[in-house]
Amino acid sequence: MKNIAIFASGGGSNARKIIEHFQESAIGRVVLVVSNKKDAGVLDIAREHNIPTYILQRPLFYETKEILPVLQDHAVDLIVLAGFLWLVPGYLVQAFPRKIVNIHPALLPQFGGKGMYGGHVHAAVKAAGVNVSGITIHFANEHYDEGDIIFQTSCSLNETDTPETIARKVLALEHEHYPRVIEGMLRGV
Numbered sequence: 160m161k162n163i164a165i166f167a168s169g170g171g172s173n174a175r176k177i178i179e180h181f182q183e184s185a186i187g188r189v190v191l192v193v194s195n196k197k198d199a200g201v202l203d204i205a206r207e208h209n210i211p212t213y214i215l216q217r218p219l220f221y222e223t224k225e226i227l228p229v230l231q232d233h234a235v236d237l238i239v240l241a242g243f244l245w246l247v248p249g250y251l252v253q254a255f256p257r258k259i260v261n262i263h264p265a266l267l268p269q270f271g272g273k274g275m276y277g278g279h280v281h282a283a284v285k286a287a288g289v290n291v292s293g294i295t296i297h298f299a300n301e302h303y304d305e306g307d308i309i310f311q312t313s314c315s316l317n318e319t320d321t322p323e324t325i326a327r328k329v330l331a332l333e334h335e336h337y338p339r340v341i342e343g344m345l346r347g348v
């Protein structure tokens with residue numbers, strides 16, 4: 160059984176899908192939810208499922224390695240970023256080589272990088288007038304939205320789409336694919 164830690168900053172709809180997927184799995188389970196926001200919705204989801212939580216504080220996260228023993232205590236094998244908006248520090252990437260995965264709500268390498276998160280991504284996609292968007296699941300490193308791509312899938316857009324409708328289409332793809340792509344990775348961890 161492999162142990163997953165989810166890092167998330169927001170409402171946590173992906174975290175919920177992942178937690179619930181692995182409740183039924185013999186391959187892995189979510190053992191820890193980490194957030195940089197003490198009032199993030201994802202923490203309520205963790206508590207609902209009796210999963211321990213941990214709150215990051217910026218100086219400690221970047222200037223010390225305080226998170227490493229926490230991850231060790233929970234015997235974490237894989238870190239899953241699900242709407243986690245802070246950059247992953249280099250020491251964490253080195254401690255978990257190719258064991259940190261991120262989801263991005265667009266088709267990288269387009270529409271990625273610093274400041275490209277959530278609604279900003281979908282607004283940029285709309286402004287570019289492209290007729291597809293989608294999701295990218297990739298290994299995370301210490302740069303925003305770089306790292307080898309593991310999986311991508313797309314949805315078609317039309318002129319009537321707004322950033323809000325694009326967000327809904329993309330989120331549906333995330334919910335459909337992220338848990339099973341993680342499960343596939345765990346089989347190889």
Ligand code: GAR
Binds near residue numbers: 173
């Ligand atoms: C997701 O759409 C995820 O792709 C995005 O934040 C959302 C979190 O939603 N992540 C990024 O933009 C990272 N650059 P959720 O809290 O409902 O899972």
